[in-house]
Amino acid sequence: MTGKRSITLSAILVSGLIFGSGALVAGEAVEGTAKADKLESCVEPTDVMRRRHFEFIKHQRDLTVRQGIRGSKHSLAGCVDCHARHDAQGKPVPVDAEGQFCAACHDYVAVHIDCFSCHSTVPGGK
């Protein structure tokens, strides 16, 4: 379980360290409100996801765009749907907002991900 939980935890810790405690800005996000917060593990075991998630979604994007295969377990839409947290009003917080699931680690290691210049950052649309 613990994989998932610890990834989230370390992400929070890390961003806490970097930005100071008050700075979990997208801060309105309430912990435990993402679907993923309630699950044991991601679509693959946590250690596999940590190491290879980018390979999965890169492979999937070609299958989806070129061959029309949708709804597979390695889809980026699936990542966003499951990992986006919500604020107190129930509004989804973008996964690439500061301190949120995608941004937390990528900011820390200064890896610029380009997914979200085109893809939606919240579940179901806008």
Next chain:
Amino acid sequence: MSRTNDSGRRDFLKKAAAATTVTVAPGVVLHSLTAQAEPRTTPVTDKVRWGMLIDTSKCAEGCTDCVEACDRENGIDLVNKPEGADDALWERQRPHWIRQVKLKDNMTGRITVLPMMCQHCEFPPCVDVCPTGASFKRADGIVMVDRHICIGCRYCMMACPYKARSFIHADVAEKLTHAPRGKGCVEACNLCVHRLDNGQTTTACQEACKQQAIVFGDLNDPESPVSKALKQYPSVQIRDDLKLNTGVRYTNI
């Protein structure tokens, strides 16, 4: 990978079996099948070729139903004018998947209005000129842009005889999950590919047209409404001199 494929095939067979039992029952039409359809798990094939027939005599001047439906469906209405951009420039450059084209016969004065979008050519010039392979034709005949590898050179826009493609000039704040969009890529009508891949068999424009001017379907299936209509009525390809074998055809121009 091969394992994933196998399970995909199994799922497909299961569904195919289920579908057959449904069709065996009397009085069941295609629509009830599509309603329960699920996202596809197998690659598209060239057994299907998507296309449409547009009856321009049913197109009223000033009607924008199909264009608006397309804008909503594909998130084009979420693209805002970049700050400080010139109004006239924006009007010329804003993305359009369907353009309304007005033709006037100068001899007779007869006016024809028609929706013009990507014609989904069998031999697409945009694919010929693309230097990266981003512009491509799917097995089922849909001409698309793979924005992951589009470098925004706009050769395809120059090559397209139908002026069907648009370029996204600035960052887009809001986008739909099924219609990704970002600065620096070219895009065009994809026949609502997300709908087709999720088992639906209609496009937004077709659904929105109250006059039912648009018939959409599988050109390879002689029993599909679009094939029947094409067989029954005289139709034309626009710029048929280019011999592109377009998937979108018109009647009563």
